[in-house]
């Protein structure tokens with residue numbers, strides 16, 4: 001057989017093969033650009049699903065219940081937490097935020113990939129529980145001044161809220177070394193391209209490609 005002849009083995013389409021889904025986490029100080037990158041990824045990638053968190057914070061203008069967050073009051077949040085409905089939860093900026101468990105756990109088994117926009121506390125909890133499923137990406141702003149500029153220009157929060165988020169930024173950034181990948185979000189298109197490349201590579205990680213086991217076994221079997 002020459003190099004140009006088709007292989008006797010049919011090459012499996014790795015996207016069509018069953019593999020367990022992965023949990024793709026984006027974290028950053030508030031305003032560095034997680035939500036923006038997440039929206040770009042979701043718009044380009046139909047295999048990626050957003051994990052929609054529950055929160056006790058009030059909706060911002062334009063935010064839709066069930067799409068951006070599940071907006072609940074504190075007693076409902078506490079009931080969900082006591083019921084064990086969260087994979088992780090944390091207090092952030094004076095509010096409670098949590099990742100609902102049911103959809104993600106079922107979806108991972110079906111091979112769906114999930115995107116999480118959560119803080120370092122949630123990342124730590126998910127990594128402890130779900131280890132090999134988790135990919136952790138941290139976005140840094142190009143500077144503290146640019147972070148302040150973005151939070152102000154976003155025009156969704158009062159000056160007090162922006163000040164509180166800026167106060168927390170350095171503490172958030174100090175957790176950058178608990179992540180697998182770190183990207184400076186300077187140019188948004190470049191940042192998005194880097195994040196998309198990480199996702200593509202993580203999908204091809206050998207340990208996730210359980211669907212290839214039969215193919216490799218066949219390829220390496222002794223010839224008759």
Ligand SMILES: Nc1ncnc2c1ncn2[C@@H]1O[C@H](COP(=O)(O)OP(=O)(O)OP(=O)(O)O)[C@@H](O)[C@H]1O
Nearest residue numbers: 028030031032033034035036150154185186187188
């Ligand atoms: N690379 C970039 N260059 C300029 N502006 C950007 C860039 N990335 C994001 N922004 C803008 O910065 C603002 C904050 O971005 P975004 O809301 O995505 O941040 P976030 O990290 O999700 O914040 P939070 O944690 O508060 O939800 C938005 O107005 C967004 O359009």
Ligand SMILES: Nc1nc2c(ncn2[C@@H]2O[C@H](COP(=O)(O)O)[C@@H](O)[C@H]2O)c(=O)[nH]1
Nearest residue numbers: 053089090092097098099117118119121122
């Ligand atoms: N641990 C968790 N953190 C979460 C979750 N959902 C969002 N977040 C983080 O909270 C802050 C503030 O978000 P904002 O939408 O109010 O600006 C940000 O860092 C998010 O990543 C969650 O379910 N768990």
